Amino acid sequence: MASNTTTTAPERTITKYGAYAKPSKGANGWETFSWYFFRISGVGLVFLALIHVFFVHISTDVSETVYGFVAARYANPFWRLYDLLLLTLALFHGLNGLRIACGDYIQSRGWRLTVSSALFFIAITFWLMGSLTIIMFQPNQTLAQSIMSFLGR
């Protein structure tokens, strides 16, 4: 156990089947949460992402997914909720994966913290961009106009 050293990466065991072993009891609670989050969000994403790709990007050709296509789809609040859930789970599942991958190659604790903080900043920025667009989109209004009319200006 390397739990008391501050200069080495958190100890991770790669199982014979090519996944990280569940952190041992008494390990950092955050890493245990992360381990479960990958699996729980993963189950959701298998359905959310594959259904999204099939119905939005394969059964409709990419050349047809123009502004009007999105506007028609977003007339139904269900698809906005669906996309919001997909965005949230995929972004945090993916960036948490990148955090783990980076941690494997960075020895210094300070640099790991720096990279994790940068990834957290990227997560929040992209989540705000995506969720604002999904929630606030109104046909034939720019995002700025939708936000201003929402604010009553």
Added chain:
Amino acid sequence: MYRGQSGQWSWLLHRITGLGVLLFLLVHIVDITLIGFGPTIYNDAIVIFSTAIIRVISLALIASLLFHAFNGIRIILIDFWPAGYKYQQAMFYIVLAVTILLFIPTVFYIMAPVFGVCPQGSCANPAL
């Protein structure tokens, strides 16, 4: 690490495909955000995705997504099903088989419009 065994390959493939899908996700969030700037800017920008070269890159994305999804199910099965460990290698081959099986028709659907065929019924003449 278990060099040359399926565990090593599934670990490496899971990592590479995951990073690839993440990179595309970030691009996809940016392109969707463009819709907030109006129809002209959005439609002009997403024409890029209809080009042949980006269609080929999308195929790599879909293959990555399929593998990552099915290998993820395999990992979860082994983690939570005590007997799953015994079938880890067999399941790895099933993951590869299902990925390839679903990928083949996808190639047709994504690439056909480049050759003027629209399996979905309608497609704009894609830019080259």
